[in-house]
Amino acid sequence: MSSVSLKQAVPNERKHQRRAAVMTGNGLISAVGYLSLQTKDLTGVIRNATDVLGLYETDTTSKKSYLAAQAAHHEIIYSAGDHDAVDHIGLVAKDSEALGIIREKVSRAKYRVIAEQPLDEAVGQGFAFVGPEGFTWQVYTEAASYSLVKNGGFGPDRFGHVNIQVIDTIAQRDFLVEVLGFRVSDRIGHDQAFFLRCNNDHHGIAVFKSSRAVLHHHAWQTQSIVDLGRLGDRLARRGSRLAWGPVRHGAGDNIAAYYVEPTGAVIELYTDLEMIFDPEREARLWAEDDLYWINQWDGQVPPGILDHGIPPLQR
Numbered sequence: 001m002s003s004v005s006l007k008q009a010v011p012n013e014r015k016h017q018r019r020a021a022v023m024t025g026n027g028l029i030s031a032v033g034y035l036s037l038q039t040k041d042l043t044g045v046i047r048n049a050t051d052v053l054g055l056y057e058t059d060t061t062s063k064k065s066y067l068a069a070q071a072a073h074h075e076i077i078y079s080a081g082d083h084d085a086v087d088h089i090g091l092v093a094k095d096s097e098a099l100g101i102i103r104e105k106v107s108r109a110k111y112r113v114i115a116e117q118p119l120d121e122a123v124g125q126g127f128a129f130v131g132p133e134g135f136t137w138q139v140y141t142e143a144a145s146y147s148l149v150k151n152g153g154f155g156p157d158r159f160g161h162v163n164i165q166v167i168d169t170i171a172q173r174d175f176l177v178e179v180l181g182f183r184v185s186d187r188i189g190h191d192q193a194f195f196l197r198c199n200n201d202h203h204g205i206a207v208f209k210s211s212r213a214v215l216h217h218h219a220w221q222t223q224s225i226v227d228l229g230r231l232g233d234r235l236a237r238r239g240s241r242l243a244w245g246p247v248r249h250g251a252g253d254n255i256a257a258y259y260v261e262p263t264g265a266v267i268e269l270y271t272d273l274e275m276i277f278d279p280e281r282e283a284r285l286w287a288e289d290d291l292y293w294i295n296q297w298d299g300q301v302p303p304g305i306l307d308h309g310i311p312p313l314q315r
């Protein structure tokens, strides 16, 4: 039988707890806070984020839009640019001390620091640097908490994770573990993919092996599979469609649906993600040819779904 039979049972009530105080990383990073993308089609991208995904625009300038699902100043930033590209990925440091520790590690590893101040408004302290294969990371402390009222909206509860494709998954894993303190939750084959966590979510960053470096998707958490169906309905009413799903993954155990946003990146809406509360939880290993790691229900992956994505901004 496949590895599905070995999958650990996770009580449903545990899966729905939000990121909690129990940290299963080494505590340097507490969350993947937000994603910043540049796009050639700012108007179309904002329309998609609000009307299809259901995010709220919380702040805006002529060339920049800050959006969030609920209680945050921003969980994604879209800015107008000449290319569709990943500007940076924002990681929340646990506190100022953690920020300082990471800053030292970045120096020791000789990554190129591009700013000693945060790149964006509405965060606390921070700095930004270029990591392996050209992705820019901003590590920061949160400035304040925000409580936006969700006025009957249909959108997700929060930003969940990013999925990046890289050429050298081992080097990317080592960077995330050694510099940023992530832990490996699931590993596919020798180097096919790694799922890494910085808090109780099974993964905040997934790293897939590819022939190029791209952000494949950004993922948003919702409470029910019903919300995934409604996303499919909204797309269909606009003459568009889901690209994949709903599907239950093996690694992470989440039920997910995917569609392509105007940047060319994929958006995932998911529910029922595995939560990990045991800091000693060993990485689960999946054989590379066991496709139930990616699809528990039938082991299938739609042709072309993994070919989408947008590259890191060259700086």
Ligand SMILES: [Fe+2]
Pocket: 161, 162, 163, 206, 217, 219, 268
């Ligand atoms: Fe994902």
